[in-house]
Amino acid sequence: xxxxxxxxxxxxxxxxxxxxxxxxxxxxxxxxxxxxxxxxxxxxxxxxxxxxxxxxxxxxxxxxxxxxxxxxxxxxxxxxxxxxxxxxxxxxxxxxxxxxxxxxxxxxxxxxxxxxxxxxxxxxxxxxxxxxxxxxxxxxxxxxxxxxxxxxxxxxxxxxxxxxxxxxxxxxxxxxxxxxxxxxxxxxxxxxxxxxxxxxxxxxxxxxxxxxxxxxxxxxxxxxxxxxxxxxxxxxxxxxxxxxxxxxxxxxxxxxxx
Amino acid sequence: xxxxxxxxxxxxxxxxxxxxxxxxxxxxxxxxxxxxxxxxxxxxxxxxxxxxxxxxxxxxxxxxxxxxxxxxxxxxxxxxxxxxxxxxxxxxxxxx
Numbered sequence: 001x002x003x004x005x006x007x008x009x010x011x012x013x014x015x016x017x018x019x020x021x022x023x024x025x026x027x028x029x030x031x032x033x034x035x036x037x038x039x040x041x042x043x044x045x046x047x048x049x050x051x052x053x054x055x056x057x058x059x060x061x062x063x064x065x066x067x068x069x070x071x072x073x074x075x076x077x078x079x080x081x082x083x084x085x086x087x088x089x090x091x092x093x094x095x096x097x098x099x100x101x102x103x104x105x106x107x108x109x110x111x112x113x114x115x116x117x118x119x120x121x122x123x124x125x126x127x128x129x130x131x132x133x134x135x136x137x138x139x140x141x142x143x144x145x146x147x148x149x150x151x152x153x154x155x156x157x158x159x160x161x162x163x164x165x166x167x168x169x170x171x172x173x174x175x176x177x178x179x180x181x182x183x184x185x186x187x188x189x190x191x192x193x194x195x196x197x198x199x200x201x202x203x204x205x206x207x208x209x210x211x212x213x214x215x216x217x218x219x220x221x222x223x224x225x226x227x228x229x230x231x232x233x234x235x236x237x238x239x240x241x242x243x244x245x246x247x248x249x250x251x252x253x254x255x256x257x258x
Numbered sequence: 259x260x261x262x263x264x265x266x267x268x269x270x271x272x273x274x275x276x277x278x279x280x281x282x283x284x285x286x287x288x289x290x291x292x293x294x295x296x297x298x299x300x301x302x303x304x305x306x307x308x309x310x311x312x313x314x315x316x317x318x319x320x321x322x323x324x325x326x327x328x329x330x331x332x333x334x335x336x337x338x339x340x341x342x343x344x345x346x347x348x349x350x351x352x353x354x
Contacts, residue, residue, distance in 0.1 A: 056301075057329055064326070093329065100332045107277045146274065146332060184275070 013048035043230035046087025059089030088201030105184025124229035163191035196241035
């Protein structure tokens, strides 16, 4: 199971992501931003960092890099793509997931462990999660999730909000000014996916809680989910998104069919 | 061909929280300024386009403003032709 991790100029969590994949038993493959060729990978991670210095807006210049042509084609073909932190910003600027990441409401760069909760456990990115809050770090200055009200309503109606920031009691931190919502994200959204369900982004860093020596391995729930989904996609003969949705719709009720 | 110099002014859309504008507003009392409100902070880019006409040049700037310099989900932009900065590019001076 080969999983690619893209290195942009300014990426800083690429090695963490490669390590997390190795810990999970996958074969990590380093991908370079100058080449649109992803090799024979079964999934792709866009890692955290400050691609191209985050100039103009975080993620926008990375959108126009050669590797993103390959990522766009891979996603259109049904491959699983996970954007973490800066990778989420790149996906949002590329239009591969909805919404935008604004400057944190506090105006501060925030670097600490937060609690997020998967909204559903039947998505390709949460299938190996326990369902309890997951404690993993954030480290970003622009993580305030924004989309207009109609888009937010549609995302919720279709189960496309994958993660929310939660309070100690596990309830969503819906007030953008409360401490459990670290950046002011609307509706406490920490992660979303595209309509087909095979591209997702989140601000917190699962790969930084990948093994005991790093403090915990809680983040591995998401890394393992990605690897499982990619294995299944491979085993099914790499179906296009529409076909995968149809297959999923037969076995479970979910928005992937819509 | 002529050179046209433009500015692109990008601002957060009305209604979108602008933390930078808010931070400026919150500091105004410390400057003893009470007459200023509704601060919005954006960015400005200036660039030169070589093109056959202003219309052609403006189309290039518009594309860049929409795709790169602004994010239409959260920002608006305005294009401004800077006065006195367009000039003919001589065909006999390829080194330019």
